[in-house]
Amino acid sequence: MLENKYDDDVFFEKYGEMSRSRLGLAGAGEWPTLQPMLPPFEGKRVLDLGCGYGWHCLWAAQHGAARVVGLDLSEKMLEVARQKNTFEQIEYRRCAMEQAEFEPGSFDVVLSSLALHYIADYAALVRRVHGWLAPGGRFIFTAEHPVFTAEGSQDWYRGEDGGILHFPVDRYFYEGARQATFLGEQVTKYHRTLTTALRTLLQNGFTICDVAEPQPPAEMMGEPGMADEMRRPMMLIVAAQKL
Structure with a gap:
């Protein structure tokens, strides 16, 4: 059965307290990097995989x-x-998103924000997205960075005084499920290498248009924990085009 943590009452309440939940795109640290990577939307048919709010x-x-379809497994979202x-x-x-069905060429743009690391079979999804896109269509997604997902716990190593020592990176080339702690709750995520994230697109009919590892914007550096985000990449953004 597909995991649907976002319909858990406790988890959903915690998620709603996050800056990106309360403020939308203005509260998402990656937005200043992602926005310029998006194509023009005028007249386009758009699909958002894991659309959340x-x-x-x-x-x-x-x-x-012209048309926007948002898919999500969580009814609360x-x-x-x-x-x-x-x-x-x-x-x-x-x-x-793994079970969605659309006619070939139904969309001009497919988006996905911080959802693909919940997908076990990334290659299968890439093939499906390729089929849903019209020729020349764009696939733009954000996902947790392989450095962030590799070890699994997704937490800093801390000293006896509680201060941050470093971020663990381990088992990098061993792809697969990881049990991570997110918002104090156990969540299953899937680690894949940077090579897999990019080469899978190239092997399934896409060309890569742009890649970014977003850094926190200057105006967010004063928020709790945000300056520490400069110590390791948390997110990967990829923009690809159907050949």
């Missing part, structure tokens, strides 16, 4: 998208997204 769906609609939706061209569906 629907922030990227709203952005696409606000910038002229979709309830919030529907409350925020003021555009008739946005449709939200409860569905796992």
Whole structure:
């Protein structure tokens, strides 16, 4: 059965307290890096995989998208997204991205924000996205960085005084499931190397347009823990195009 941690009451409440949940794209540290990597949305058909609260769906609609479909497995997330939706061209569906079915060439842009590290079979999803995209369509995603997912615990090593010593990187070339602690709860995520993340796209009909490892923007450096994000990459952004 597919894991759906976001419909757990305790986990969902904690998620709702995060800056990116309360402030939307303005509270997402990667947004200043991601935004310039997005294609024009005017007249485009857009699919958002793991849409969560629907922030990227709203952005696409606000910038002229003709049709936007947001998929998420969490009904609680979709309830919030529907409350925020003021555009008739946005449709939200409860569905796992691994089980979604669309006609070939249904979309011009496929987005995914911090969801692909929950997917066990990345290659299968890449093939499906390729099929859903029209020729020349774009696939842009953010995911947790392989350095961040490798060891599994996703927590700093700390000294006796509680201060940060370093971030653990281990088992890098052993891909697969990891039991991580996120918002104080146990969550299953999937580690894959940078080679796998990029080469899988190249092997399945995509060309890579851009890659970024976003750093916290200057205006967020004063927030708790944000300066420490400069000590290791937490996120990877990839923009690819269907050949």
